[in-house]
Structures are given as C-alpha cells and as structure tokens.
Amino acid sequence: MSPRRTHPADRSPHASLDHPRTRKAFRGAKLLVGSYAGLSLLTLVAIILLRKHHDIVTDAxxxxxxxxxxxxxxxxSFVTRAARGHSRSYLRLRLASGVMLVVxxxxxxxxxxxxxxxxxxxxxxxxxxxxxVLIVNSKRVRSAFASR
Known part of the structure; x- marks a missing residue:
C-alpha cells in the first residue's frame, strides 16, 4: 500500500505559501535575518579595523x-529558499536559528x-x-510546510 498523498485542493488555503499572511511572515523573517547578517558583517569589519587593540579584540x-x-x-540562504517552498531549507532555518539563539x-x-x-x-x-524563531515556528508557517 502506498502512502497517502494529499492533493493540493485538499490543503487549507490558509496553509499555502502563497497566502498573503504567510508571505508577510517570510518577508519579516527575511528582514530579521538580513539585519542579523548586516550587523554580523559590520561587527566583523569593526574587528578588522580594531585588530591592533588586543584588549578589545581577543582571539575568542x-x-x-x-x-x-x-x-x-x-x-x-535558508530563509530565501524556504520562502520559495524548499522544505529542507525551512527545516535548516528552524534548526539554525534556534541553535544560534541558544549559543x-x-x-x-x-x-x-x-x-x-x-x-x-x-x-x-x-x-x-x-x-x-517565533516567525518560522508559528502555526501559520509550520502548516504551510506540513504536507510537503
């Protein structure tokens, strides 16, 4: 017996990646991840500029x-691909954002x-x-990937 496949018509229209609220959630996630990447890059630039100040810039x-x-x-990369429907990137985004938050x-x-x-x-x-983490683990976003 083969596993049951859901037909696209069987899915709730509110669970779709094309739903305006889901797209809005991903826009927010992209903005937050982009801000995180920008701040991280600016910090790296500051570290390079201050590399001679060993009291401020340690090896750690x-x-x-x-x-x-x-x-x-x-x-x-994960959030961009997840917004396009790539389920593995969505899983990677959920894991990476959660792990980095703990770290x-x-x-x-x-x-x-x-x-x-x-x-x-x-x-x-x-x-x-x-x-x-809040956005990508929300019920709306999770449900968009539930049947994938």
Whole structure:
C-alpha cells in the first residue's frame, strides 16, 4: 500500500505559501535575518579595523565573529529558499536559528569569556533571531510546510 498523498485542493488555503499572511511572515523573517547578517558583517569589519587593540579584540572575539557571519549568511540562504517552498531549507532555518539563539544566550551568560561590547552586539543579534524563531515556528508557517 502506498502512502497517502494529499492533493493540493485538499490543503487549507490558509496553509499555502502563497497566502498573503504567510508571505508577510517570510518577508519579516527575511528582514530579521538580513539585519542579523548586516550587523554580523559590520561587527566583523569593526574587528578588522580594531585588530591592533588586543584588549578589545581577543582571539575568542575573532573566532566568534567568523562563526556568526558564516551562520548569518547560511540563514539568509535558508530563509530565501524556504520562502520559495524548499522544505529542507525551512527545516535548516528552524534548526539554525534556534541553535544560534541558544549559543548567543550562552555567550552572554559566560562570565569573562567575551568583552562587554560583544555581549551587547550578541544581545541585539539574539533579539533579531528570537523574532526569526517565533516567525518560522508559528502555526501559520509550520502548516504551510506540513504536507510537503
């Protein structure tokens, strides 16, 4: 017996990626991820410009900035593809945004591991990613990918 396939007409019109509210949700997610990527890139530029100030730019800061820029660019790719209906990119976006939010919380909570300025920057990144996590895990967006 083959698995039951749902016909597009069987799906709720409100669950579609083409529904205006779903498109609006993805526009918001794209804006937040884009802001996260932009802030991450600006931070990397600041680190490069301040590289001679070893009290401000430590090895941990350099490594962290590189990881954040890489993940922000990956998330930009994921959100763009997910908005077009790519279910694996949607799953990757959900996972990456959630994991990075937890990691950011750890960076902020660790005493002495990172300078205060980076913790503040990471706090802003965390707020942006919290918005992404809320959007991509909303009932509306999840239902758009439920039958895919």
């Amino acid at each position: 800061v350099r490594v962290r900035a590189g990881v954040v820029v890489a993940t922000s660019l990956l998330m930009a 950011i919380a750890a960076v902020i909570a660790l005493p002495g591991a990172f300078p205060v300025w980076l913790k503040i920057e990471q706090g802003v990144c965390g707020v942006l990613l919290a918005g992404v």
